[in-house]
Amino acid sequence: MTKVIGLISGTSVDGIDAALVEISGTDADIKVDLLAGETYPYNPALREKILEVCEGKCVSMEEFAFLDDAIAVAFANAAIAINRGYPQADLIGSHGQTVYHRPPKKALGTERRNKSALRQGLEITNSQSPILGYSLQIGRGALIAHLTGIATVSNFRVADIVAGGEGAPLVSKVDAYLLSHPTESRCIQNIGGIGNVTYLPARTGKNWDEGICGWDTGPGNALLDLAVKQISGGTKTYDEGGAIAAGGTPCLELVEQWLRQEYFQQSPPKSTGKELFGPGYLQQCLTDAQGYQLSPSDLLATLTELTVASIAREYRTFLPKMPDRVLLCGGGSRNVYLKQRLAATLAPVPVLTTDEEGLSADYKEAIAFAILGYWRQLGIPGNLPQVTGALSAVLLGEIHHYIPPDGVS
Missing domain, CATH: 3.30.420.40 (ATPase, nucleotide binding domain)
Structure with missing residues (x-):
């Protein structure tokens, strides 16, 4: 059994959903046991800053870096809190906080024009359509790993986007193996x-x-x-x-x-x-x-x-x-x-909730990112191309390993 912490704050910016789970199996035979689940509200000032950025307020790079770190600290504190009373988790899967999402454009002719422009080093103007989508989640995994001492998988959406996908929704494979x-x-x-x-x-x-x-x-x-x-x-x-x-x-x-x-x-x-x-x-x-x-x-x-x-x-x-x-x-x-x-x-x-199928409706998304982090560590692709539109199934997320200071075991 592998103990994994899943972390996510959704587009409502209500707070950080944290789930501590035990996982066994690989993909189709995966089994998950929820040990603890909790929502940790953001500090009100931090929540307002996140909402301002999500709504398009301009900030300096220094302010943006501070916000990225502040969210990572909040996520790390949530991970430490949810782990309290249990042996240290083996892994964290952190979705982070989405602050911007732009779906890809699907007009083939436009994509061809933009690829040509990029190859020639030409600037893409606002009147032209981007080739790939863009999705930004902040609360950097490297800092979460550093603060918790636990290897952390983050930045899940990028690999799917690079493969031509929407980068969303990413939980469909988890849904398939837990709720079909x-x-x-x-x-x-x-x-x-x-x-x-x-x-x-x-x-x-x-x-x-x-x-x-x-x-x-x-x-x-x-x-x-x-x-x-x-x-x-x-x-x-x-x-x-x-x-x-x-x-x-x-x-x-x-x-x-x-x-x-x-x-x-x-x-x-x-x-x-x-x-x-x-x-x-x-x-x-x-x-x-x-x-x-x-x-x-x-x-x-x-x-x-x-x-x-x-x-x-x-x-x-x-x-x-x-x-x-x-x-x-x-x-x-x-x-x-x-x-x-x-x-x-x-x-x-009939309209029910996942609670009635034994999977917490409140923490399902956090559980899903724990599983996606687990799959990334095992080298198992996490996306479903027919859902996201990606050209292939790919490994999702970047792994940040904790490296202890010299002399610390």
Whole structure:
């Protein structure tokens, strides 16, 4: 058995989810036992700085380096805390904090032009499209390894992006080996700041896994959290249990208008982030809503309905067939109103949580990055090319080994 700590802070920037797990097996036969799970909130000042950077505020390189280190220190402290009372973990898999995500452009002609420009050493201007996607997670693994004394795998997305992929979602292979079922098809729906899905066909036949697909479905909690912060004047950061939204009435006309956004028309593989579904998008939503005289509860109910309707529409448009069961995880799985609305919209498909399959809904993403770190150490590819759009399966993450000072064993 290998003890691994998984660490992640999602696009909601709520705090650091930490999971200490024992892992055995390799890939298809992998077994995971959750020993401890906890969420460690960011220092409020650090959280505000992260949100400012995510929202595009300009900072100097010195400030950015300080932020990178401050996040790494917070992650290292979370790892030390979750390990307390247990023998020291063998490995840490740290996703870090995403501060920017740009999906790749898919127009072949544009890619060819840009490759030619790069080979000639020409500058790529804003009017030209990038060849590869770009995704930046900070909280450097080298410092986490140095502070904890534990080898740390980080920077998971880059290898998939280099292979032409979206760099997201990365947890689909983990979903496949932990949550697939012999006779029923399933959707594993994570609802963090952004929503993502893994579709798992029934585990029948030798090549069942070739039918797996997945992508980012659109906004999860991101717009809701931003709206709550604005409505409450900063006194609240989220709608606990969906209680405020539950007191309102969604404006379905607005939801249909918002669903015409280009992202929802794009076929998978695809990924997104708060660069699209962030403050600018919320302000457009608020502008669109001005003529409808919505109360704060109505607005939150309407934004919740956007998350629900986008998930349902993505399933009905892009899945090979509707699943037999949906399993929720992430912070949105604790939003009672959102879960009720999703269940009503997807009926008769049952909507449960991964808790009911023995896998913590709160810490599934942290567990996943513990497993991805474990696979990296074993030399096992962690991505699924049919999900991310990569040209091949690749090893994910960079390993940072702890090197003790001279004379220290």
